[in-house]
Amino acid sequence: MSKDLVSAYTNSFHAKYAEMQLPSLLGSDIFNKSINSLYNDNLQISESFSRTLNHINDLKIKTESYSLVPDFNDVSNRTTKEILFDACANVKILTSKVSMHLNSEFRNNLFIQIDRVHEPKSWNQDDEPVNQLSFNSFLRWYLLNTPEQGPGIGLSPLGNLVAAWMVGRDRLIIEFLPKDKTKWLISRYYNDEKERGSGQTSISRLSAVLSPYNVDTFFKEKD
């Protein structure tokens, strides 16, 4: 399967197909080599796709080479309010690096939600603010999947970003872990009987893993 996809990447006639399959290869050596060969061969992929690839790759490289995560051990001179402000600011800066690929309404809504879950007045001192590496995983997943319907945003006690969608009684919850990992949980009703599935996988495999559950219903924009 992977070799077929690599061929697709190196064949300009199949560049569109490669775009569609991108999530399954993201982050792999095959992916990186294929992208390089695309550039080296000067193949004809759309300019917008090319820009998106550059920014997604850039997002990964930047956060691997340095981290904006505040040093939470260094609390001597910082108040909780400052720590929370810094954590929010860091993920907003990260988002700004790819803001050209994000719907402005989604971006504004995301920032509002991030601020709300970091409300200093209600902050539990034992919890961690949003982990930038987790947020990075979320952003990379979002850029590759671009759901029409934005998620409700929550946080785990360890600061992992939690994205949630609910349609009727059905719900999809994804906790984004550092380094492109996720934990997912889906509950769906079929003939009034609940079926629940859960697991852990990478952002590149998530769409494939969730495909039996017809998750598109969560991602379609609500009327």
Added chain:
Amino acid sequence: MDIPEDDNVIRYIEYKFLLRDDKGVTLGLLPQAFELRDIDNGKLSISWLEYCNEVTHQKNIDSSVKTFRKVINNHSNNCGYGIGKVKTIKEVGSLFGTGKINIVHSPSKKNKAHSSIIRIPNNDWDFMAALAEDAFLELILDSNIP
């Protein structure tokens, strides 16, 4: 002391653990609302609703919420509360067989109704989801309590 199976318990849910849509409308509880932290010592902290001994279920809720407002540091009215029947919680727990979970009264200085869910699977994602979806079936928003 075990809490009677027909009684209810209430858990304080921080804003970030409430399941919301992208517009901020609260729809339910996230599994993360039941994630154990190191300071929890393997017990989920709850409060025994009927301990308040008020005349109605709603008045027990009102009384419990007033206690939470007093005892929780950084309490804010954007939080919520999950309420579940003891029997249902135990039934849900029995599906995740790492030992029989129990719900016991464990009063604290500040909250005489304080109780704990004990012998729970440690941060089992499915168990946490089952608590959120199938056990704590009643959701109360702090802003709706006078």
